[in-house]
Amino acid sequence: MTISEVVKEKLGNRAIKIFEKNALRYYIDVAPDTIVETVRILFRDMGCRFAIASGIDTPAGFEILYHFSDDKTGKIFTLRTLIADKDNPEIDSITPVICNAEWIEREMFEMLGIKFRNHPNLKRLLLSDNWPRDKYPLRQGSSL
């Protein structure tokens, strides 16, 4: 069974969309509340390696892409979710499942202002302490 099939079977209709962009790049769309469960399937059950997460400010909301690499086949599975609430963006942290996601979640917290619930150490990583609290550099319209 391929990884996409396993995810489809385990999540059922909670997987919004699973598609193949090309032979080595796959996308899995899920709702924000299913993220930790899906991460657990990919990382714990299927043995994929967490590469990184990218947070993006889009007109529809904050998009987070969690990139997982399946090193046995060279495929990349991108788990995609959209936080529609732009005024108060919140999502569950995946750090309790993957300890090394700590830094990237802290980075998205300071750069985009997304709050990660259950994060063990949610504080700034790169920005200096005197950077204004309400200014998020990677949000659209924010200038350098």
Place this chain on the structure above:
Amino acid sequence: MSENEKDKKTTIIPIGPYHPLQEEPEFFELHVEGEKVIKLDITLGYNHRGIEKMAESMHYDQVAFLVERVCGICSASHPFAYVNAVEDLADIVIPDRAKYIRSIIGELERLHSHLLWLGLAGHFLGYNTVWMWAWKYREPVLDICERITGNRNHYAMFKIGGVRKDILNADIAGIWKMCDELIKPLEMFRGAVMDDPVIHARTKGVGILTKQEAIDWCLLGPTVRASGVAIDVRRDDPYAAYNMVDWKVIVTENGDVFDKAMVRILEMLESVKIIKGCLEGLKKTKEGEIDAKVKSIPAGEGIGRHEAPRGEVFHYVRGDGTNRPARHKIRAPSYMNVPSNQISAIGGTISDAAIVLAAVDPCYCCTERCAVIDTRTKKKILSGEDLVRLSQQRTKDIISGVWKPK
């Protein structure tokens, strides 16, 4: 013992905010009880330059130059991963000759980066002979880089759809000879590290990362390959010419600092093999066919990876159909590798901490600028133009054979 009494017994040893040996901005806070490290706090961000944000305001071709400046040592890895990402986005197939040239540059970079690390590792152990020898033999590698690209470090070779500069078939024999001359010193390093009792005493069984820890922490590059995890993007998700030449992934099992050094040394010999394979390949392709001539980049998203000397570099690019990326995410390997110091350094002694913290070959953001100023007159001795003139003269000397390494 109460928590309070425990705290009294703990001493904090700061390494940083400016690393005394690596000359890079980071801050390791070692919590020690006597000689033993019990906790490690890492602080970084002293030199955050906002390159992801800058990339959104530049057009696709400019970004290749921008990401080259993410790191002074991995100056080919970031543009390599970036062009892979944009080519994944736009479904671009590049000519074979460009693939070979890209791999040659990638491997030359691995050679000089690993030699740099080997020298630094010696320096960290207080064994400066290793440092001086490793850096001495790094120079001929940089000379090859200069001969091919015109630069020792920032090569500006990568462009979307190919490379900017060709390697002439007439030059191949000269470059081949320079590569041949590298094998002897590399074999010497292999013998020296394997036989040296001082290196054994300081690195064997020190800073061990087990296979399971390496997988749980999603670590990359020589750091995991020394712990028995055989991952290498060059083999797993082949790009450029890596599936067109013969080479193998180096894996060792013990996960200590010694094994990390061995992986890097053996990898250098593989790199020479890859470069030679690519030079052979160049002979089979036609001179000048190095560019797919890309006109525009459509909307969409692409992911590009490259196995840099320190591990997988990961670039994600999203385009919206304009001439600049809408989002560009950059993940350098040290971003994943540095947090693992929290396991490898703990339980060891302070004296081992220096080498353990350096064993992942950390790279924060290392492009330093230099100005030479006469303190009495406060005037610059060397201006930017002077440096360009000197560097161009040296490149000419290397190509004409006048330059001889000292």
